[in-house]
Amino acid sequence: MNLGIRIRLCLMMFLEFFIWGGWFVTLGTFLGNNINASDGEIALAFSTQSWGAIIAPFVIGLIADRYFNAERILGLLHLLGAGLLFLMYKTTSFDVFYPYVLGYMILYMPTLALVNSVSFNQMKNPAKEFSMIRVFGTLGWIVAGLLISYLFEWDSSSGILQGQLKNTFLMTSMASLFLGIFSFSLPKTPPKAKGTSEKLSIRDILGLDALNLFKDRNFLIFFISSILICIPLAFYYQNANPFLVEIGMENPTGKMTLGQISEILFLLLLPYFFTKFGFKNTILVAMLAWVVRYLLFAYGDVGELGFMLIIGIALHGICYDFFFVSGQIYTDSKAGPKYKSSAQGLITLATYGVGMLIGFWIAGEIANTYLLSDGMHIWESIWLYPASFAFIVLILYALLFKREKIDYQS
Structure with a gap:
């Protein structure tokens, strides 16, 4: 793998997890303090991750594996996600917030598999090479948390009282917009099943x-x-x-x-x-x-x-x-x-x-x-x-x- 591709893959992985860690960690605190959500409503919001994980195989199995390049779907999903994150930033009630976060997680969870697909497609020995790319995702999550606490202080007592945690959605919306555009410059990752006449069954898609x-x-x-x-x-x-x-x-x-x-x-x-x-x-x-x-x-x-x-x-x-x-x-x-x-x-x-x-x-x-x-x-x-x-x-x-x-x- 040449250095240019390696740098692009590392940046892709960094942004992928910077976006997730930049709002998901403080989601419960934001919901309870900014829009007065109940514990039951907070549970509903977090469960959108699970619904996204359940629906993700259909997105990958029906679309990414059959019709379009992985990096293009990755870009489109993050562009749409940027819009939903911005709408979450503007929201002041849970009833409005919930459809946005549900829609966002349905879009985001498939991207976890897509960034892996784009990475693996460029590797001759994934067992040895992938960890050095994936570690940048963990670094992205870490940087997001450090920015929230130590640079912007959005989760400080005064920051929470002033409702500043909503800014996490604005920050990650901008990052998602950048990653969406940047994804189209990633190495081409064509669908593996393109041109085949074999039809995928629900059993195939879910890995049954x-x-x-x-x-x-x-x-x-x-x-x-x-x-x-x-x-x-x-x-x-x-x-x-x-x-x-x-x-x-x-x-x-x-x-x-x-x-x-x-x-x-x-x-x-x-x-x-x-x-x-x-x-x-x-x-x-x-x-x-x-x-x-x-x-x-x-x-x-x-x-x-x-x-x-x-x-x-x-x-x-x-x-x-x-x-x-x-x-x-x-x-x-x-x-x-x-x-x-x-x-x-x-x-x-x-x-x-x-x-x-x-x-x-x-x-x-x-x-x-x-x-x-x-x-x-x-x-x-x-x-x-x-x-x-x-x-x-x-x-x-x-x-x-x-x-x-x-x-x-x-």
Whole structure:
């Protein structure tokens, strides 16, 4: 890959995740403080990510894989997304906001697969080359959080009181506009199925051929565990920023980028850990990290126990990398050449789609249950729910999943 293409791919990945991290992290805080949304309404807004993940395979399967270049669809989706982000910036009521965010996530979620397609199309050895491109996406997420907290101070006490968090949508709207235009300069990525006479069925689009993998008991246990662990995961995405703001942490969005910094670190450590301790132990460590994280959130504070909150945030690298990245490696090894793509699509549909859709709804119901009359929450009780649930999933997985050797080439 020549240097010019590499730079363009890195910038594409940076902007892709800068846009997502630039508004999604503070969404709950924005909705609760700027437009007085209830916990149930906040859950509805976050669940749009899941609906986008569920609908995304249809966009990719019906359009990107058949008719148009991936980089052109990527550009069009981000241009349309820029308009919806700007409309969200102008919104003052949840009833108007919800259709915009739903439409936006239906447009955005397919772009996660499209940026990968554009990248992979330029690589001779994706296993070695992709991580050095993908890391710029994590850097984009980090930069967005640092700008919000430390440069613009939109999530400071005064910034929130003045309603400045709405500016996150304006900032990401401009970034989306730029990425939309920039996408048309990316390397050409023609549709793989163009010119074929074969018709795609719903089974093909959703990757249902991978259901054959359920004949393998271990894979079935892993699949079910993946759905279940995404239920407590949703609590973090939906409640972490509002929680940190409510208890008075300074620069909460910037400090939450510690999670992405640790993600880079543990991604580098994963090959060693995976090879040394095996797949089952790697997943168990990830599940245990979720339990510990939520216990730290439950009993930490912004005073003498502030270190507990920082550790809880920093555990994101283990929580995410050791479970999701390990899971992708495991799925790839189990699927074989025939089901590689469909198996990964099915796992994504199950986790970010079904699992987190359930999780966002439960998180909203529990947050509403522990809402006080003054608008504050009993956070200790709220965080104990995902901690307990993650612990139950951990025990079930430990008992039911049988050890097996997985081939992994780092």
